[in-house]
Amino acid sequence: MQQHDCSPLSDYIEYPSAEMLTRSLDFYDEVKRRHSVRSFSDRPVDKEVIENCLRAAGTAPSGANHQPWHFVAVNSPDIKKKIREQAEIHERGFYQGRAGEEWLGALKDLGTDANKPYLEHAPWLIAIFSQKKGGTAEEDKKTNYYVHESVGIATGILITALHNAGLATLTHTPKPMSFLNQVCQRGDNERAYMLLIAGYPSKDATVPAHAQVKKSLDDIATFL
Ligand code: IYR
Numbered sequence: 001m002q003q004h005d006c007s008p009l010s011d012y013i014e015y016p017s018a019e020m021l022t023r024s025l026d027f028y029d030e031v032k033r034r035h036s037v038r039s040f041s042d043r044p045v046d047k048e049v050i051e052n053c054l055r056a057a058g059t060a061p062s063g064a065n066h067q068p069w070h071f072v073a074v075n076s077p078d079i080k081k082k083i084r085e086q087a088e089i090h091e092r093g094f095y096q097g098r099a100g101e102e103w104l105g106a107l108k109d110l111g112t113d114a115n116k117p118y119l120e121h122a123p124w125l126i127a128i129f130s131q132k133k134g135g136t137a138e139e140d141k142k143t144n145y146y147v148h149e150s151v152g153i154a155t156g157i158l159i160t161a162l163h164n165a166g167l168a169t170l171t172h173t174p175k176p177m178s179f180l181n182q183v184c185q186r187g188d189n190e191r192a193y194m195l196l197i198a199g200y201p202s203k204d205a206t207v208p209a210h211a212q213v214k215k216s217l218d219d220i221a222t223f224l
Contacts, residue, residue, distance in 0.1 A: 031160065036211060037168040038112070039202040040122035047075065049165050050124055050198070057158035063145030068131040069154050069193075072184040073124055082183050083127075083195070084119035087174040091116060094175060109210030118170065122199035127180045128155055129190040151193050158196065168201040 015023060050073050062068060074080055091114035095104070119125060130151040135142030144150075155171075162169050177192035186192075 034163040035207040036170050037201045037205045038170055039205040040118045041200040041202045042121050043200045045123045045199055053158055053161035053165060056161035057154045060154035060157050062150035066135050066144045068134055068144035068147045069151045070129040070190060072127040075124055080120050080125055083125060084116055086179040087116050087119055088114055090174045110208050118197055122197045124198040126196040127184045128193045129186050130193045131190050133189060155194055162198050167198050170197040172197060
């Protein structure tokens with residue numbers, strides 16, 4: 001290995017193999033209770049919880065450790081209203097034809113439509129931005145690598161951290177999403193990647209039957 005500054009891996013924890021097995025199963029049991037929710041309560045959620053979940057997301061591996069992401073956590077009712085207005089304009093275009101028949105057919109079992117009341121009801125909207133350039137310091141203009149993969153991993157950790165904290169989430173990708181740059185005051189060096197809705201589910205929240213059908217291990221994995 002090339003000479004580089006480093007320190008010992010001091011926070012690694014090895015579990016006895018029986019514990020490793022139970023931990024792997026416990027984690028599966030925990031994450032399989034995560035469902036995308038489309039009906040949120042307006043109950044407030046502490047900013048500190050969101051901050052900790054964002055810290056967790058920020059630990060994600062990334063190309064050359066450039067951490068090519070920025071998260072805008074929106075709690076302001078005014079900004080949430082603006083996001084809802086813009087998103088619904090785009091969603092109406094999508095559902096009224098832009099999506100095409102095949103795509104709309106694929107969404108039928110989820111029961112989605114252009115109305116997005118949760119964008120105002122939920123306490124937190126987290127707009128996730130990716131950065132094509134940046135490097136490790138804000139002012140750097142270095143090329144970032146594997147940006148999509150890196151931001152995707154960070155988003156996955158964020159969703160898992162929010163679920164672990166006891167919050168429901170929904171991934172939302174209105175198309176186009178560029179209005180988020182303007183509403184969230186992010187420059188054109190950043191690209192809106194996803195909008196994550198987070199909060200308590202409403203009492204009458206449901207999970208579509210279609211969303212509960214997960215492929216079996218045999219379907220998703222091969223061991224060689
Ligand atoms: N963005 C739209 C449509 C939509 C698309 C996919 I792919 C989904 O899995 C769910 C919805 C909406 O939010 O309604």
